[in-house]
Structure formats: C-alpha cells, structure tokens
Amino acid sequence: MNHVFRKSKNGSNHRLEGVVTSSRSLFIDSGAHSLYNREVDTYENELVTSYSQRYDYFDLKDKNSDFRKYVRRYVKFIKEETSDKIDYYVTLDAIYHPDKSLEIYDFLVNEYGLSPVPVVHCETPFNFVDEYIERGCTFLGIGGLGQGVSKSRFFEWGDQLFNYISAGKDRTPVIRTHGFAMTSWELLLRYPWWSVDSASWLKAAAFGQVYVPNFRDGKFVFEERNRPYTITASARSPNAKEKWHISNLEGEVRKIVRDWFDFIRIDIEGNHGILNSLEARSRANLLFFTRMARELVFPRSCSTFNIKGVFNGPCADGQKIKAPKSYDNPFVEPHKLQIYFSGLSGGGIYPEHMIAEKSPAIMLSFDNLRDQMKRPYDKRASTAWIRFKAHRNQK
DSSP states (O other): OOOOEEEOTTSOEEETOSOOOOOSOEEEEOSHHHHIIIIIOOSTTOOOOSOOGGGGGSOSSOTTSHHHHHHHHHHHIIIIISTTTOSEEBOOOOTTOHHHHHHHHHHHHHHHOOOOBOEEETTOOTHHHHHHHHTTOOEEEEEOSBTTBOHHHHHHHHHHHHHHHOOSTTOOOSSEEEEETOOSHHHHHHSOOSEEEESHHHHHHHTTEEEEOEEETTEEEOBTTBOOEEEEOOTTOTTTTSTTBGGGOOHHHHHHHHHHHHHTTOOSSSTTSTTTOHHHHHHHHHHHHHHHHHHOEESOOGGGSOOOOOTTOBOTTSOBOOOOOOOOOOOOSOEEOEEEEOOOTTOSSSHHHHHHTTOOOEEEEHHHHHHHHHSOOOHHHHHHHHHHSSOOOOO
C-alpha cells in the first residue's frame, strides 16, 4: 500500500504526515463485530445467548494465541500509527460476553496503558455499567441491535438502561453514550445519545434512496412527530414507477422535496444530480444527517422521551433492577449530537464529499484497514484510508 510521508525536523520519515486534511473527529472501531461473526457466531441466524466454547478465541493467557496477536496489532496501530490523531477508539469487546469484555478492557488498560471506550450490548446486566463507571469511564459504547436482536427487544433493554444511567433529578445521563449503528429515526430520538455512528447515509444512497426532512412552520424540522421522508431517487431503480419515486411525487410532498434539494444545493436532474449519481445521493444523505445532528442536543432528559421503563421495573430478563447508584453528573455544557459517518474504509469515491462538507466526523474500522494494509496497493480500497486516517481540520 502506498503511504504519504513528510520529513520531520530530524530528517526521518513519518507516515500519516502530509495527508489531505479531512476530518474534525476520528473514531476507530476495533473490529470486534467482525471477530464475533468470524469466531463466535459460526451458525447462521443463531444468537449466542449463553457462554460457550466458541468464546475460547478470546484467550488472553496464551501470548501466542490468535487473539493476543490481534490485540498487539491493534495496540500498535493505536499507539504508533495515529496516537495523536484519534479522538476515540473502542475496546476489543467479546460481544454478548460481558465478563470477558470487562477482562479484555482491564487488560488493555493495565497491560498497555490504553483508554478505550468500553461497550455493553443488549441484555448486558447493569452491574457491568457500574463496573465501567467505577473505573473512571466517562464514555460508554452501546451495541446489540442486529445479530439476532430485534428492535423491540433492544427497546425493552435500552429503556431500562437509560433509566438506569439517568440517575439525577434532571434525568440526564451520568455518562456519555455512543450508539453503534443507531441512526434509525426511532433510535435517534428515543434516547439521549452523545454520539452515534452509521453507514446508512451511504447504504441508502447505494439503494437509490435519499432522506428528506419534514417541513413545518416555515422551516425543515427534525422531530419525532415529523418523520423524514425516504424517497427513491435513482433513474435506474426498479421502483421508478412507484408513487414515492422522486419523479412521481405530487402536491405538498413534491414541493417539500424539491425545496430541500434547492436548500442543500444539490441537483435532481442531470448527470451529476441525484437521479443519475450515487455520489450526489450520498452527499445529500450526508447533509441530511449533518443538519439533523444540529437539532439534537446533549445532555437531554430521559423524562422528555418515549421511555416506558421505570426504576425497579421489569428488566429484559424478567428480574427487577436496582435503582442506579448516585453518581455525579459531569456533563453540564450542552453538546450537539455527534454523528460519526462510517462505511468509508473500503470505498474510494466518497472522501471528496466529506472534505467538501468539512467532514463532521469519521468512524473507521481497524479490521477493514488491517485487511487493506495486507493487500497489494488497490486504489479503491486505499484511497479512503490515505485521505482519512490521520489528518483533520484544525479545531
């Protein structure tokens, strides 16, 4: 793989210098999801709900185990490759095995001096949340949607979780939370996230779809009661004759959609318009989520959201949960929702959009980057990494 170098003052070459500036914030995912799919969830459509021998992969005792080798590569990447360029990086959690995940987190902290973001997944008991808070963690990753977990099942646990961590009288969380792959409309507005990540901006564009906010009282709005429109906007779509294709819209909806694309200055027709350009659709969705993030402010009170659970109410496993411990809430200053845009690691045509829009925040997966580094130079696979891996706009 080609690298970009710049001479330092002492004459040595340093990687990651001289790369085009492109991101105000960089979040590195450890690749735990890929490890889970590859090493644990080996049976199709089966959710691992009990600890089994398949978790033997996460062996910390044997220094020569495949997992320890993966850990060393990840640590080297974090500490040497981009140590002063990364804002956040995720622990190597063993998904659906909270005991093992805590053990790995402690290992990364004590053995290597790292400060990774810990992660809990759907139906993790809340005493593990206490364990991370008592270790001084101020940022908690939350995953578990997908991998056999339905949205309703996640809501049952997630409602209880946010009740649990919203301990103060003002009902705001005592710890910042990051939602992995949590940009569905219901999930974004149901919980008071500090940040989320998703590739849906890119995936929707690839399927010929764009997002358009609703319009009320003379402005575009991002509220639970005014769901956004999902519009088919590809001239080659098999749904080109359906009523929700952009060419077939009528009345008020047609005006809202057309006004939105005028507002964000993206053409509908033409070779570079959304009807004929994947790049235009991806940029339009990027702008939609960027604009939406400006409307959601952290900290937000759980009492203002559609949360069914109450303290000492039924937990996902049918047991009652304890009222949360009395933690001080350090989050006073308001913060607009941070959306980390993922899905870029293997693509070569999207960095220019991120640069053009001053690239709010990027999430890259170490597992994908590691695979790219092992392959011979491939322009499409490496462009995003060369453009995004280190340098960001000055804060």
